Amino acid sequence: MIVKRLLTSIPLLFVMSVLVFSMIALVPGDAATTIAGGGNASPQVVQQIREELNLDEPFFVQYATWLKSAVQFDFGESLYSQRPVADELLERLPVTLSLALAVFAIVIPLALVLGIVGGLRPGGLGDRGMMFGTSVVVSMPPFWIGMVLISVFSVSLGWLPPYGYTAFADDPAGWARSIILPAVALAAAGVAMLSRQLRAGLADTMQSAYVRTAWAKGGDTRRVVVGHALKNSAIPAATVLGLMVGSILGSTVIVEQIFNIPGIGSYMIAAVSSKDVPVIQATALLFVVAHIIANLMVDISYGYLNPKVRAA
Incomplete structure (x- = not known):
């Protein structure tokens, strides 16, 4: 497959x-x-x-x-810096990857918790609160969330730096402090979309015959929900998670600029401003490859979640 x-x-x-x-x-x-x-x-x-x-x-x-x-990963030289584009990409790629990992480290567990809370008791108080909150968050663009976070946690409270980036290898604590605000700005909409999709799938799955049979056999909540219902309801959520890769990569272009993070997104913005065609081509192709890899991972997850896909 x-x-x-x-x-x-x-x-x-x-x-x-x-x-x-x-x-x-x-x-x-x-x-x-x-x-x-x-x-x-x-x-x-x-x-x-x-x-x-x-x-x-x-x-x-x-x-x-x-x-x-x-x-051969040779995109020529930048018209602006006269350096090989591949070298500059390799310098900036770990920054964007660390930001993406931080985003998904926030998105996946929070979406799972919210989706399960809403899906197990659809129509309940927790479900209605989750649906209202996620509806509000989905309507907020990441760059606006980023500016609000800077205003609250950097300017007003002074808890976190408003901009800049610290490499994880140099200072893990400093990296966490520098990455948390942009990661939250990018993850907010993802948590909302993924939790709503997971909630809808789980609410439908919990009404199916095999779940009722599992309850009738004396299965506990962990075995029935995690072992049976959640695995099947995660298939649509996996699709949404794969599509989120493209939206997150697109949003990094603006969010990295706001937080002055030296990643691929800010590199592309600078290249567009200076009409640096080799850099624009290389970064655009890198985003395309990342999107294709994400779709491939979604297809592989289908095979894990649904054995019928492997057979097909």
């Missing part, structure tokens, strides 16, 4: 790579002149950019050259 999913991901990755590379064709007018700064750019700078991006070659020749290098 895993091999089949990997093989089906290859055509998707190929199509997305073509779209990512085609971004340079969307630059209006002469791409080299526009990237160099417009009509006032010196001919030498324009020619240098034209050579670095192989703009003198036909489009498909350009793409083949770029793809051959990209497969």
